[in-house]
Amino acid sequence: MSYHNLEIDTEFIACLRRLDERAFGKLFHACSGLVYSIAMGLLGDRQAAEDALQEIFFKVYKALPDFEGEKLTSWIGRIAQNHCFDMLRQAKRAVVTSVKPIDDLDISQLEPVSDEFPDFLNSLSLLEREVVILKKVEGLSYKEISQLTGKKEGTLRNIMLKSLQLLRGKLDEK
Amino acid sequence: MKNSCENFILLLQDYPETAIDKESQEHLAVCENCRKLLENHNQSFDLLKSQLTLSPQKKQQIFARIHQTIAAEKTQESNTPFSTFLAWLFAHRLQLVLPVVILAFGIMFFSQNNPDSKIQISGSAVILRNMEKIELDQKSLQLALGEKISLLKGRLNLFWNEIETVAIDGRLDFSAADMSIKAQSGEAVMNFTPSAKGYLIETRRSLLKIVGTTIKLELTDNSDVIFVEKGKIEWALHDNSRKGEAAAGIRILIRADNRGSLTVEESPFAQMNSADGAIASQSPDPGVKLIKSGKDWVFQEIEPSGAEKKQ
Ligand SMILES: [Zn+2]
Numbered sequence: 001m002s003y004h005n006l007e008i009d010t011e012f013i014a015c016l017r018r019l020d021e022r023a024f025g026k027l028f029h030a031c032s033g034l035v036y037s038i039a040m041g042l043l044g045d046r047q048a049a050e051d052a053l054q055e056i057f058f059k060v061y062k063a064l065p066d067f068e069g070e071k072l073t074s075w076i077g078r079i080a081q082n083h084c085f086d087m088l089r090q091a092k093r094a095v096v097t098s099v100k101p102i103d104d105l106d107i108s109q110l111e112p113v114s115d116e117f118p119d120f121l122n123s124l125s126l127l128e129r130e131v132v133i134l135k136k137v138e139g140l141s142y143k144e145i146s147q148l149t150g151k152k153e154g155t156l157r158n159i160m161l162k163s164l165q166l167l168r169g170k171l172d173e174k
Numbered sequence: 175m176k177n178s179c180e181n182f183i184l185l186l187q188d189y190p191e192t193a194i195d196k197e198s199q200e201h202l203a204v205c206e207n208c209r210k211l212l213e214n215h216n217q218s219f220d221l222l223k224s225q226l227t228l229s230p231q232k233k234q235q236i237f238a239r240i241h242q243t244i245a246a247e248k249t250q251e252s253n254t255p256f257s258t259f260l261a262w263l264f265a266h267r268l269q270l271v272l273p274v275v276i277l278a279f280g281i282m283f284f285s286q287n288n289p290d291s292k293i294q295i296s297g298s299a300v301i302l303r304n305m306e307k308i309e310l311d312q313k314s315l316q317l318a319l320g321e322k323i324s325l326l327k328g329r330l331n332l333f334w335n336e337i338e339t340v341a342i343d344g345r346l347d348f349s350a351a352d353m354s355i356k357a358q359s360g361e362a363v364m365n366f367t368p369s370a371k372g373y374l375i376e377t378r379r380s381l382l383k384i385v386g387t388t389i390k391l392e393l394t395d396n397s398d399v400i401f402v403e404k405g406k407i408e409w410a411l412h413d414n415s416r417k418g419e420a421a422a423g424i425r426i427l428i429r430a431d432n433r434g435s436l437t438v439e440e441s442p443f444a445q446m447n448s449a450d451g452a453i454a455s456q457s458p459d460p461g462v463k464l465i466k467s468g469k470d471w472v473f474q475e476i477e478p479s480g481a482e483k484k485q
Pocket residue numbers: 178179180182201205206207208209
């Protein structure tokens with residue numbers, strides 16, 4: 001995948017930090033697929049994911065001058081994930097009359113059902129679904145997903161195993 | 175479930191990064207369940223991959239919108255340097271030196287941004303303003319600096335400080351500011367009067383400097399086509415990677431490919447009938463050049479001549 005070697009190019013990173021338009025265009029075309037996958041995984045809706053993609057890259061643009069040479073992919077992935085979590089919290093706040101502070105709302109409790117996904121993915125939590133998409137669709141390593149989500153690699157492997165067992169379970173039902 | 179079936183599902187955790195080893199291949203040969211699982215795994219994730227892939231057109235559209243948001247923010251920032259500056263002064267308890275600094279700053283400020291500048295449109299045209307359809311019918315309408323307008327049909331004349339600068343004919347989403355027009359999309363013929371010399375047209379991909387010109391624009395999501403009907407323009411891509419001059423009879427095609435990289439082609443075309451809506455065009459002005467200095471576009475004089483040029 002094209003974003004895997006972006007990090008190595010220090011000159012490219014320097015161009016990004018001074019908001020060179022060409023470099024930003026290159027970054028968008030390399031990473032928009034990853035960001036869209038994260039947004040779809042968490043939001044489960046095409047239109048919402050497209051809007052999120054736009055807003056996330058605007059945030060990325062504003063944050064680029066402060067980017068400190070860590071992994072670009074996981075940095076963008078985290079911005080994307082946090083943005084979607086914020087959207088989900090707002091949506092949840094709109095429907096739930098909760099006295100809990102917003103930060104206590106657990107993303108993993110949110111309804112993951114979307115007709116965009118096969119059944120076995122809808123049986124997972126939102127975060128689990130995101131992990132499976134990052135692994136199987138975006139081809140990230142467990143290490144990269146761990147940097148992005150903050151979950152331990154062992155946890156991620158368990159999530160993957162759970163999704164495969166669900167897939168096998170669906171086959172047995174047939 | 176047999177042990178080897180469990181081993182196979184563990185292997186799928188890392189598949190396809192990790193290939194199916196010999197042992198698992200042997201297991202697959204004898205276990206229909208695991209064969210079905212592998213087949214379904216591949217089908218499900220291939221389908222998901224295709225569902226989660228944005229078309230190049232969609233990507234381009236979204237990127238254009240990001241570009242627009244960034245540009246809009248930049249305009250907003252540059253429109254309020256004075257108030258930002260005042261806020262900064264007060265925040266730093268520098269009221270005492272204020273009068274002196276205001277004087278110095280005021281000179282800078284007003285020389286860049288004429289406080290009296292007014293933009294008006296009139297003509298026989300249908301426009302969309304704030305989601306409202308308006309029939310101009312020769313009425314004159316005042317626009318705010320940078321306000322977005324869509325010309326739906328007909329022809330409108332744009333006046334800057336009550337001097338007609340351009341007639342726009344066709345369909346165009348645009349906004350006008352001091353000495354510049356931002357053209358988003360559409361197809362239109364733009365006839366500039368001599369007073370529009372030095373005007374800038376900014377499209378999503380390029381900057382065009384007007385030197386007594388009639389041009390026709392065809393702006394789409396994937397390309398800018400600029401027909402220079404009369405006079406001459408200077409053009410440059412936003413990243414300044416390519417720029418040039420085009421005289422009457424030249425068509426400039428700026429095209430974005432799937433990955434967003436731009437190609438520029440210049441070629442001759444058959445011009446419109448010059449009697450059609452002709453506004454006096456001046457001889458091309460060789461005295462100013464558009465150059466990029468840092469993030470800003472500036473005009474650089476090549477030879478000291480024109481009294482009407484202002485920086
Ligand atoms: Zn088996």
